[in-house]
């Protein structure tokens with residue numbers, strides 16, 4: 289949990305030069321950088337994300353190479369006359385490092401250890417996973433999510449839209465009473481970076497107020513729609529008393545690639561402490577429902593427990 293929170297601080301912090309700058313300055317040497325692609329993670333990804341941001345291609349520094357990073361890499365490649373692969377190979381690294389002080393880029397740390405083995409294990413022995421559901425509540429899907437979570441004694445977090453919470457307060461109440469976290473996802477799924485101060489405050493505050501009227505508890509955190517957040521909007525959100533929560537694993541369930549694919553992406557990438565993004569609103573979520581059952585069953589068998597965020 290502590291790691292998650294530290295990670296979130298990093299996500300919204302302005303890009304800083306890596307700590308190893310001084311070492312690199314006094315002892316210059318050639319460093320080899322790994323090819324990064326969708327699903328890559330670790331220090332090298334964080335470095336690439338930080339470099340992208342310094343070139344003006346904003347992306348949260350999560351250390352996970354998801355769709356947002358791939359999209360920004362493609363834009364960067366097009367702008368620099370590199371073939372648009374969405375992967376960071378040697379040429380893209382060179383262009384990323386150019387013009388921002390190549391020596392400021394430290395060598396990435398070794399890759400993280402592989403995910404836990406899939407052998408059955410006692411509950412909680414493999415660590416904790418934070419499942420999160422955005423864009424609800426929705427009468428067609430949220431009750432099914434709640435039912436599945438209850439069956440596996442799993443707690444999760446729902447980032448609800450204010451307008452949907454106001455329309456279906458009983459679903460938000462059920463989420464909260466079952467021990468799940470309920471967070472703010474703005475009133476109408478607005479991109480925070482495109483809002484002026486008063487508009488942002490209205491989107492966010494009205495949603496927190498609607499949730500609190502239903503649950504009786506203050507709202508602790510917000511997930512920005514489209515992961516769109518910059519330093520200014522992050523400051524405004526924090527000034528409203530909310531923590532920003534992004535994610536580590538994004539299976540792109542909203543694109544409906546098939547339940548097996550969604551579950552496979554989560555199960556192939558998730559590690560203890562990770563926040564997983566899925567959706568219980570915004571369209572036909574039947575694939576997400578089927579994938580969720582597989583995810584809960586498999587991760588339970590691997591010994592993971594499922595906990596809530598944003599409850600205090």
Ligand SMILES: [Zn+2]
Nearest residue numbers: 422423513514
């Ligand atoms: Zn959303």
